Amino acid sequence: EAGVAQSPRYKIIEKRQSVAFWCNPISGHATLYWYQQILGQGPKLLIQFQNNGVVDDSQLPKDRFSAERLKGVDSTLKIQPAKLEDSAVYLCASSDSLSTKKTDTQYFGPGTRLTVL
Amino acid sequence: AQKITQTQPGMFVQEKEAVTLDCTYDTSDQSYGLFWYKQPSSGEMIFLIYQGSYDEQNATEGRYSLNFQKARKSANLVISASQLGDSAMYFCAMREALTSGGSYIPTFGRGTSLIVHP
Numbered sequence: 001e002a003g004v005a006q007s008p009r010y011k012i013i014e015k016r017q018s019v020a021f022w023c024n025p026i027s028g029h030a031t032l033y034w035y036q037q038i039l040g041q042g043p044k045l046l047i048q049f050q051n052n053g054v055v056d057d058s059q060l061p062k063d064r065f066s067a068e069r070l071k072g073v074d075s076t077l078k079i080q081p082a083k084l085e086d087s088a089v090y091l092c093a094s095s096d097s098l099s100t101k102k103t104d105t106q107y108f109g110p111g112t113r114l115t116v117l
Numbered sequence: 118a119q120k121i122t123q124t125q126p127g128m129f130v131q132e133k134e135a136v137t138l139d140c141t142y143d144t145s146d147q148s149y150g151l152f153w154y155k156q157p158s159s160g161e162m163i164f165l166i167y168q169g170s171y172d173e174q175n176a177t178e179g180r181y182s183l184n185f186q187k188a189r190k191s192a193n194l195v196i197s198a199s200q201l202g203d204s205a206m207y208f209c210a211m212r213e214a215l216t217s218g219g220s221y222i223p224t225f226g227r228g229t230s231l232i233v234h235p
Contacts, residue, residue, distance in 0.1 A: 040227070041227055041228075042208050042210075042226050042227050043122070043162070043208070043225045045222060046225070048222060056222050080126065089160060091162065093162070098165070104177050104181070104221065105152070105167060106162075106214065106223065107164070108154075108162035108163075110159070110160055110161050111158075111160045111161070
């Protein structure tokens with residue numbers, strides 16, 4: 001079974017530029033998560049999708065971040081415009097439950113390391 | 118307030134010995150789930166073990182066990198017979214219900230760096 005795919009693996013941009021990350025979850029997984037992991041910290045949930053609907057986006061900085069999962073499969077996370085403090089690893093994860101439960105195990109992709117100069 | 122607290126930024130252990138990584142959590146929910154993940158230097162998060170708040174037995178998965186003390190709100194990870202490949206960051210996480218809709222969302226701690234010496 002293929003794991004969670006993410007691209008690109010690395011991205012370097014200048015502040016105020018735009019950037020987009022792509023994630024393809026494990027086949028059949030209904031729930032998809034985007035996390036931001038700043039160096040030395042644990043992952044922080046940005047947004048959680050169930051199929052193509054948003055379950056939670058309370059920690060997504062909506063003035064600059066956006067995410068979509070139009071067909072309920074792969075997803076794109078965009079930052080526009082980027083700030084220096086957006087430098088982090090962006091992790092995508094998926095789980096196979098149709099409704100998010102406390103037992104849901106997440107499977108993570110390799111992440112995209114973003115550097116904003 | 119931190120929902121997940123991992124007080125040990127770094128731990129060192131001799132190969133083949135056991136090590137305990139601490140995790141305390143804060144929730145007012147009765148129903149929640151606790152997880153441990155491993156993050157090697159490659160960056161990918163790997164699921165290790167799960168404990169439900171209503172589970173009476175401590176969870177075990179191979180060399181990993183979870184010392185769950187509900188009254189103290191602690192969920193410590195015990196790794197027995199440490200191996201060199203266990204050197205990594207370890208994250209404790211909790212899923213608790215959103216107050217509005219009943220969906221469970223995850224929160225992670227800051228992690229503990231484990232180094233296993235030969």
